[in-house]
Amino acid sequence: MGARPSRRDQILDAALELFATQGITATTTRDVAARAGVATGSVFYHFATKPDLIEAVLGRAYVGPDLQTIADRSDRPVRERLLEAAQLFLATLRQRRALLSVAIQAALVDDRYRLRVRANIDDEIGVLAAILDRTPGATTSSLSSRAIAATLLRSLVTTAVLHPEPIAGEHAFIALTVDLFVAGAHGPGPNAGAPSTEILSDSGR
Amino acid sequence: MGARPSRRDQILDAALELFATQGITATTTRDVAARAGVATGSVFYHFATKPDLIEAVLGRAYVGPDLQTIADRSDRPVRERLLEAAQLFLATLRQRRALLSVAIQAALVDDRYRLRVRANIDDEIGVLAAILDRTPGATTSSLSSRAIAATLLRSLVTTAVLHPEPIAGEHAFIALTVDLFVAGAHGPGPNAGAPSTEILSDSGR
Incomplete structure (x- = not known):
């Protein structure tokens, strides 16, 4: 990983942006490729399916x-x-x-x-x-x-x-x-039992 | 209001369903009309703009x-x-x-x-x-x-x-x-001050 974002990161950034603005359902893998400036095949190289792409977006480091x-x-x-x-x-x-x-x-x-x-x-x-x-x-x-x-x-x-x-x-x-x-x-407080x-x-x- | 839903209610039901499944941004007023089985003009008769339609959906009775x-x-x-x-x-x-x-x-x-x-x-x-x-x-x-x-x-x-x-x-x-x-x-508990x-x-x- 150099100073420039990897192609994978470019795709994830584009997917995040489109999912957030136009919705997950309405966004196609083709849309993501176009926004990231890569070939559609490149998206599929990194993420076999749209659900995989969504999961990768969700998996990005949290707090x-x-x-x-x-x-x-x-x-x-x-x-x-x-x-x-x-x-x-x-x-x-x-x-x-x-x-x-x-x-x-x-x-x-x-x-x-x-x-x-x-x-x-x-x-x-x-x-x-x-x-x-x-x-x-x-x-x-x-x-x-x-x-x-x-x-x-x-x-x-x-x-x-x-x-x-x-x-x-x-x-x-x-x-x-x-x-x-x-x-x-x-x-002490009342106890709600043992859930x-x-x-x-x-x-x- | 009879036993059948009013046209306005039909439109609101259709809008709710489409907004929930395909997203607010991706759903057009035309889509809502088609789903409700009414003319697009009928949607505009009841709701002048898409934001008005969205507000009406949000305004439906809550708990x-x-x-x-x-x-x-x-x-x-x-x-x-x-x-x-x-x-x-x-x-x-x-x-x-x-x-x-x-x-x-x-x-x-x-x-x-x-x-x-x-x-x-x-x-x-x-x-x-x-x-x-x-x-x-x-x-x-x-x-x-x-x-x-x-x-x-x-x-x-x-x-x-x-x-x-x-x-x-x-x-x-x-x-x-x-x-x-x-x-x-x-x-008694500690007091957080006066917000x-x-x-x-x-x-x-």
Whole structure:
């Protein structure tokens, strides 16, 4: 890989742009080739089918590594790390709005893509849940860590769709949500029983 | 209005179906007319422009009234009402998957539609927040009610996208989230400061 994007990357960039603007269903492999400035055969050389191309677009690196860095700072308070991770997640979804759009469209149209998108967000939920799991003195079970992380991250996906730009007071609003969760997770609180472990995974069915 | 759908409803049904399956951008007014079995002029008679048609699709009744009925049952515990409202919201999003798909697509492509979709979810957030606001003895401020309701409902939107069918243990998972929130809202908990009131509204900027 040199300074110039590889042909494969050119194709993925073109596909991302077209999928986001004109829709996954309406975009043909031929359209992608034309936009990327390559022969249609070149698209098929890299991606045998349109579903393969869609999966490759969805598979492009997400926020995982950066979230992990925040999660690993165990010298910092849980609340601070959760908040910073949530902000980073939201900022990244906004920056990668085209990818967000393609991921949601794909999840809406087809089981195969939906599993891929779930696996992506599932990884991120796991990173956030681990911040809570490693909290000394918390009464949080790994299931409630998971519930907090999943609810927070899934709500930020919708926030990014509805608010492409930050809203006034948004940071404080997210902080309040995190506080309510952290307070609830540390308090005694009513217990909802023992749900099945299947729901520990966002990619599970 | 008789037993048969009006021509306007026929057009809206056809538009909803095509927008959901082939995408808002790729669907022309002519396509909608053909699918509805009416003349293109008839579509323009009811909806002067394609954006007007899209707005009419988005404006179709949402879960508001049913949520309100649950919210109004003040003889029942807050936790129970929140949980039932959340379940109803999720079930409705799943039943109206085509509308969910169109709403998300629309919110992603254009400011005008985004405001409309925000206004819809904003109404529902208000209904849920009111359940918490009227709780005797809760330390919840109207802002934290709003934060709880917004986070919960927005997370359910993403859940409906990623999981078109209920997942095993899902009810207990949502119950746990509600419990964590309710426990946090009733506890002393750290305070996140005083965020701007602008964020009280999901449709605000």
